[in-house]
């Protein structure tokens with residue numbers, strides 16, 4: 001069932017089996033499921049993993065990603081965050097601790113920056129991530145509650161190229177619930193990291209998740225459709241992409257988010 005749904009989405013967003021697709025593997029179950037299904041469906045996939053340097057947790061993630069790629073017989077590119085950005089994630093957390101910004105947001109900004117840059121250097125056609133339906137519904141609502149609907153410009157199973165330096169991102173699990181993923185992982189004995197990241201800071205998301213728990217699957221599917229309609233209207237107001245004056249990577253502002261985090265005074 002889940003394989004059929006993914007197949008349908010990939011067909012709908014016209015992913016070609018000859019294209020080079022990099023799967024952003026975190027060590028978690030969601031991205032592992034994307035790799036497993038896309039491989040099974042015959043797509044040309046490779047893995048990419050960013051080693052975050054978060055102690056034992058990151059070591060475990062790397063171990064699991066290597067195991068998964070070995071099982072699937074796919075190539076995996078590993079990058080070290082400190083080598084790529086000049087400092088460790090823990091130092092970035094410390095440097096930005098006084099700002100009202102969570103560790104997961106900081107972490108996400110760096111991961112996104114490295115992923116896009118490396119995918120471009122590796123001449124990948126697309127990056128696939130493990131975002132699923134429940135993640136997406138929560139993020140959509142969080143952005144609205146924060147008064148930033150324009151941040152929902154990533155909403156949908158494909159994020160089209162808005163700039164030549166940006167690699168197209170796809171979310172093959174966009175219509176799949178977390179429950180379906182959990183069942184699939186169990187059934188197929190897919191390796192993933194069960195431990196929770198010790199730096200996780202997602203209190204706001206946890207509260208939003210509770211709101212969605214009250215709704216049935218059918219209601220959530222309808223919400224997805226409604227949000228997609230709403231997104232078409234928001235899309236018209238999305239800002240133009242510039243290049244960061246420091247690193248040259250695509251950015252909505254003069255300086256990209258990653259460079260602003262690096263230049264923060266302690």
Ligand code: SF4
Pocket residue numbers: 052103104105107108197198199200201
């Ligand atoms: Fe980064 Fe948060 Fe994920 Fe930990 S839980 S790896 S801090 S995004």
Ligand code: ZN
Pocket residue numbers: 244245246247248249255256257258259260
């Ligand atoms: Zn920058």
